[in-house]
Amino acid sequence: MAVEAELIKVGLRLRWLCDGTDRLNWRDLWVVINLADPDSLVRRAIDEDTYGWTRTTAILADVFDVLASANWQRAGNKTAPKPKPYPRPGDNSDTTQFGERAGFEPEHADKEAMAEWLGIEL
Numbered sequence: 001m002a003v004e005a006e007l008i009k010v011g012l013r014l015r016w017l018c019d020g021t022d023r024l025n026w027r028d029l030w031v032v033i034n035l036a037d038p039d040s041l042v043r044r045a046i047d048e049d050t051y052g053w054t055r056t057t058a059i060l061a062d063v064f065d066v067l068a069s070a071n072w073q074r075a076g077n078k079t080a081p082k083p084k085p086y087p088r089p090g091d092n093s094d095t096t097q098f099g100e101r102a103g104f105e106p107e108h109a110d111k112e113a114m115a116e117w118l119g120i121e122l
Contacts, residue, residue, distance in 0.1 A: 002041035006032055050089040061086040 004014045007024070010032060016024035036042035044051040068083035085091075115122050 002045040003029075003033060006036055006040055006042045053089050058088070061088060 007014055007029075012024050012028070012032070014024070014029075017026070017029060033042055033046075036046075038050070038054045039052045064086040065083075072080060072083050109117070111122065
């Protein structure tokens, strides 16, 4: 649905893909998906961690960190804890990504076993 919503925003329809016309081709679809704005639904579906993270928000996070550090230094309290940086995408190592478990190593199947499982011939 995210791809369809992005296409509608630019005046295209997914149903036009492979309909025998040149209204929408695979290259157009690739461009719409890969060059979607950072705050688009497509970007959110592709990488939820960086969704909405733009150059502006990165600069604001840097400003936040500089101001917090400057205030901490000026406070003069040597026992005060150093301020933590503003969270950035991918920095949260305390969380487990979907499909991951601590200490779990996934099994890998070779091509032949996968083809047999899928019921196809190589």
